[in-house]
Amino acid sequence: MASRIKGINALSALRRPRAILWATAGVVALGFLIALEIAARGYGLPGPITNQAKEVIFAPKSGPLLYGSMALMMVVLTWRQRLIAIGAAVGIDLVFILVRWAVDAQVESGHGHAFGNGALWVILGCAVIALTRRTGPERTLLLKGVGLGLLLVAGRKTGDTWLLITSKTRPTVLDQYVAVADHALGDPSWVAGRIVEATGPVGEHVLDWVYIQLAVAAVVVALYQLRHVAAERRFPRHHLVRTFLVIGLLGPGIYMLFPVVGPIFAYGADGGHWAVADLWPNTPPPVDIPHGMPFNDTTPRNCMPSLHTAWATAIFIHSRKGPWLLRFAGVFWLVATLGATLGFGYHYGTDIIAGVVFTLTIEAALRQFDRGWDRSGIRFVAHGTTVFVAYLVAYRYLPMWMAEHAWFAGPLLVLAMVSVIYGYVRTTRCWEPKATPAPRPEPQPELV
Structure with missing residues (x-):
């Protein structure tokens, strides 16, 4: 009886810090929503x-x-x-x-x-x-x-409120810096824009539907991951919704540090008289010394990093353990989202690779938080964070050098992203529980 009471007390002691953590998170979330409400009311x-x-x-x-x-x-x-x-x-x-x-x-x-x-x-x-x-x-x-x-x-x-705040508080955007740096990658938004135009209205409608319904795709994958909750009476330790929400929470903070509106606004007709010129998608911008450019107070500064790419990458990752149909849907949504973000002129290529690194770093950090931090996890999160920060610094301070040395800077940017992808695959593979080999049957004595 005494041992049973001790076990109950120990279980209560374990649950108490978790309850305090959830209560604290709830209070912080409520305070954050109230702060955003006040900020929006101010406008x-x-x-x-x-x-x-x-x-x-x-x-x-x-x-x-x-x-x-x-x-x-x-x-x-x-x-x-x-x-x-x-x-x-x-x-x-x-x-x-x-x-x-x-x-x-x-x-x-x-x-x-x-x-x-x-x-x-x-x-x-x-x-x-x-x-x-x-x-x-x-x-x-x-x-x-x-x-x-x-x-x-x-x-x-x-x-939606964060996007409003970015447009009101960041009157100057850095599109010229990103566009010049994008020459190192071959101006992929301009290339994709011409391809989407060539596909006609059918291709445009498909990509637009995929782009808009990204959250619905996330719900489908999450429902598959959470399908046993009612039977087991508990949630799994890690699932897509957590990654989705953390990406959405941290991403707008980067928007405030690195405000960018996108090529269709900065270099296209949608930017009106605020645009540098009407160049997208037919004429890539010239390689000139970039400057911060004033822009209107209605267009969100929501390009760096590409959160649509980040969310689509998260959907792709979490669909890998599903049935073949879900895995195919994950691939399709990632490819179609990349086509839409670039082909509609919403993002530069530099935004895309930054979004991939952003997601993999967050995903690994959340998995580490669940299983306990170890050396491999800390090393990878530090590596992903370093690459992401290096991207932002290079886009802001080295765009001319990158454009003039595209033969070197372009492959270097891609290799940096590939190093993060490889590190994520290698690190998370080590975290997977190893299958226990089946015991070998003992030899049976022969019957005479």
Whole structure:
């Protein structure tokens, strides 16, 4: 009896620091959202909290994402509960559609979706059920599911506010520096732009759909990883949603340090009179001494690094252990995202390689945090961080040298990225548990 009490006390002691960690993370996240809300209000616009609260009643801008978030939340439910949740969400959405139709409140194209409110209501309803009708581990598990779903939509709203802040607080952009450095890679955005134009409207529509629905692809991979949560009553130690959220949290901080709007704005017609010239995608910019250039206060400075590439890389990594269809989808989404980011003129080639290094470093750091830091993990994270910082320093202070010595600088940039990819594969392979060989059968005595 005494040993059993000691075991319970030891288990409680282990859980207490984890509970404190989760509580601290929740307080910090809430404080961060409030700070962003205040910052957005300072510019006369609603922040992430207001935008999310409005979607309880008004037509949501992120209808598919809300249903994806509900799907993530439902990994903690039984199949019967999932069917009830889906039915409730669809029913609530039908009521909202009928009410809007009755009062002639049509959803304007580009300003919202006709569906999505029901999914948000179901997520919030599960939170109320967890607090009022569940206790102990069941309450904790359901609240984790609700938190997982709300984190995805909150991340989307937080990202929108971050983009607003970058456009308001960074009046000068560094596109000329990045464009000159991009000569070392052969101006891939200009090349991809001409290829996408040659594919016609079909290719453009496919790439545009892939680019916009990146979060939905992440939900599909995450659902596969979390498919056993309801049965095992616990979440796996590491999954895609964590990497996705950390990328979205850290990336905008780099935007503030290295503001870049992208070739279609800095060198294309979309930049209006702020653009250097209307050169994209037909004429690569000349190799001139770069300068910081003023730009409007509405275009986000969201190029360095390419977070779409970073997220697509994370999807690719986490789809590797799935069935062949999921692995194929991971490859397709990565390739199509690269085609869209470059072919639509949203990013330079330098942004792309920086995004790959950014993701691999974050992914390795999260895996190390779960399993405990060791020498190989620390060495790789330090290597990835060094390469990423070296990229930013080189783009800012050595662009002319890189353009004039493209035969050397271009391969060097690519080799630096390849070194991080190789280091990640080698390091994470060492972390995988080794399969135990099956015992050899003992020889049986011969029967005479």
